[in-house]
Amino acid sequence: MWSYCVSYVANTGMMMNAPENTLIAALASAGINLAIALPFVLVAWRQADRSNLRWLGWLAGLYVLDWFVLMLPHYGPFARLGWNWQGKVLEIALPLLFAAFVPGMSLSVIGVRWRPASRVASIMLYSALAVLAVIAVIVLRQGSGIDRETFLFELTMPGLGEEIVYRGVIQSLFNQVWERPIHVLGAPIGWGYGLTLLLFTTGHGLAVMPGLHLRFSLAAMLPAFVFGAVLGWVRESTNSVWPGVVIHNIVDVASFL
Secondary structure, eight states: OOOOHHHHHHHHTTOOSHHHHHHHHHHHHHHHHHHHHHHHHHHGGSSSGGGGHHHHHHHHHEEEEEEEHHHHOOGGGGGSSOOOOHHHHHHHHHHHHHHSSSSTTTTTTTTTOSSSSSSSHHHHHHHHHHHHHHHHHHHHHHOOOOHHHHHHHHHHHHHHIIIIIIIIIIHHHHHHHEEEEEEEEEEEEEEHHHHHHHHHHHHTTTTEEETEEOOOOOHHHHHHHHHHHHHHHHHHTOOHHHHHHHHHHHHHTTTTT
């Protein structure tokens, strides 16, 4: 499931006229969504670990950059493609570079573990991969009118980009600031889970679009909320982003059945 508002820009070719306009729209979109989350942050402030508040600044900066790279005009070979491969590649690269080079952060912290973190994570990951493979074969055999580029994009990019950003970086950084005192079906849950879910939900239906006008879609937010709630739990339950990546792409590919 790709962000509705950003996909509206990228998929219809309605790109910003210039990078500076893209930056304005990204700042506005990120600012609106962060402003919605701000009251909840203030409510949770007394429970925050003051020694780790710097991670909130990193989070806000990366969130703005995520909007920016997704809204950029397509350059070079990417300009000939129908989907936003450029934006998704950059969206994946940003958190990986952040985890690799920022002191106190690592790929392991954001859940990018090359080996499953536990037996539960292994079972969930390999089961999801099997389901994804079956659905992919069914979609291809059905000949449902999906072109090769669309199929490859939905099979890979949405889950990789959004899960590494939201459940990987954003949820992990929130968890650096707030503890996870509640257990839901064995998964530790805290403010990080709820705040990430909020940003994921609003980001799917609220943005500043080309021409710098506001676009709002409650219909896009509702399924994003349900989907995000599940994926956030999967992240906390497995301590890894990979099961969520595969589950995310299962939903995207299954939409063509």
